[in-house]
Amino acid sequence: MSEQSRPWYRELHWQILIGLVVGVLAGMVFGESVTIVSPLGDVFLRLLRMVIVPLVVSSLVVGTTGIGDATRIGRLGGKAALYYLATSMASIFVGLIAVNLIRPGVGAEVPLQEVPEGLSVGVDSIGGLLLRIIPSNPIQAMADGDMLGIIFFSLVLGIFTNQLPADQKRTIVGFFSAFFDLMMRVTDFIIRLAPIGVFALMAKVVGTAGIEVFGPLLKFMLTVVLSLGTHAFLTLPLALYLITGRNPIEYARSLSPALLTAFSSASSSATLPLTMDCVERRAGVPNQVSSFVLPLGATVNMDGTALYECVAAMFIAQVYGIEISFSEQILVFFTALLASIGAAGIPMAGLVMIAVVLRAVGLPMEGVGLILAVDRVLDMCRTSVNVWSDSVGAAIIARWENLE
Numbered sequence: 001m002s003e004q005s006r007p008w009y010r011e012l013h014w015q016i017l018i019g020l021v022v023g024v025l026a027g028m029v030f031g032e033s034v035t036i037v038s039p040l041g042d043v044f045l046r047l048l049r050m051v052i053v054p055l056v057v058s059s060l061v062v063g064t065t066g067i068g069d070a071t072r073i074g075r076l077g078g079k080a081a082l083y084y085l086a087t088s089m090a091s092i093f094v095g096l097i098a099v100n101l102i103r104p105g106v107g108a109e110v111p112l113q114e115v116p117e118g119l120s121v122g123v124d125s126i127g128g129l130l131l132r133i134i135p136s137n138p139i140q141a142m143a144d145g146d147m148l149g150i151i152f153f154s155l156v157l158g159i160f161t162n163q164l165p166a167d168q169k170r171t172i173v174g175f176f177s178a179f180f181d182l183m184m185r186v187t188d189f190i191i192r193l194a195p196i197g198v199f200a201l202m203a204k205v206v207g208t209a210g211i212e213v214f215g216p217l218l219k220f221m222l223t224v225v226l227s228l229g230t231h232a233f234l235t236l237p238l239a240l241y242l243i244t245g246r247n248p249i250e251y252a253r254s255l256s257p258a259l260l261t262a263f264s265s266a267s268s269s270a271t272l273p274l275t276m277d278c279v280e281r282r283a284g285v286p287n288q289v290s291s292f293v294l295p296l297g298a299t300v301n302m303d304g305t306a307l308y309e310c311v312a313a314m315f316i317a318q319v320y321g322i323e324i325s326f327s328e329q330i331l332v333f334f335t336a337l338l339a340s341i342g343a344a345g346i347p348m349a350g351l352v353m354i355a356v357v358l359r360a361v362g363l364p365m366e367g368v369g370l371i372l373a374v375d376r377v378l379d380m381c382r383t384s385v386n387v388w389s390d391s392v393g394a395a396i397i398a399r400w401e402n403l404e
Helices: 012-066 068-100 128-132 138-144 147-161 166-191 195-208 220-242 248-265 268-282 287-300 304-317 327-343 349-360 365-370 373-399
Strands: none
Touching: 012 147, 012 166, 012 195, 012 248, 012 268, 012 287, 068 147, 068 287, 068 304, 068 327, 068 373, 128 147, 128 287, 138 147, 147 166, 147 287, 147 327, 166 268, 195 248, 195 373, 220 248, 220 304, 220 373, 248 268, 248 373, 268 287, 268 373, 304 327, 304 349, 304 365, 304 373, 327 365, 349 365, 365 373
């Protein structure tokens, strides 16, 4: 059956969307009893996480050897860093404007929830983050899922594979190419299970959190969603169109399975296999770029997280009646930017990084308890923006490298 004649319900993105909607309805109707299906969502996430490390290692080695010399790899990394920095700063700027205009915390009566223990533990300094890039034990880094260490080690393998004699290089590249093809086949199989996994994940979220907890925080949620929407539907598509000439709607349609999975799972790392599959196979971005930009972006490029940290910190200040001066807002801006980079690999990353921002401007740590009720739902939204930004970045950097 040709692509054009395939019924709409056979398309993966429609199946995932149906699973998402049915999951929401099931959670609303059955409440906490719907958690009986939650193991299906857990299995789906575990399958995705199962392929992350072998897929990233094989993809990065193949991509790096395809790029060629270390100078070009350094140039690609510089362009990726420029894109990450520019889009993260743009997202924070959008969030600051929205929270100052809407002022969701002014007059809000929000009950405090208990702040999780150990929330401020494990936050990397910039120096610690740089040290973590170099794994003392690459195998341990793979076992722990330390993406920065995995990326560094894989890049080293790819760079020095290029310096081997031709026959040895062919052997290494042939092995990793075959292994990458194998992992993509496994990923394709897992992707077919996405509608079921998304259904179970959404049913669990709605069934356990309920709808009533959102009422007092509705204005805060609307501020975050409006800010994320502005960045996702205006800033990033505009950059994509102006730099690459691609149609943002068509590009988003190609990424829809990954974006919907990111929304339901609230994990850009767990979504990475789907993101790579969509960007390469559905959107046609070359592997030399996507294999480098996407794993790195899933680790350090957190547009949605940076925006959320900024808006949340300002909201907490407004609830407590604390005026944040312009200079302090500049401090919030840069702290959120740096904190979003350091969020990789930390449990409850968004909440931990908000604690960093609160400390920077002297706001009470207890303020984190104000937003706990809605953090999971907003985490789903900001994760989708993170994945969308990574995907747009892959297309933009491919154009900068003249690979499209």
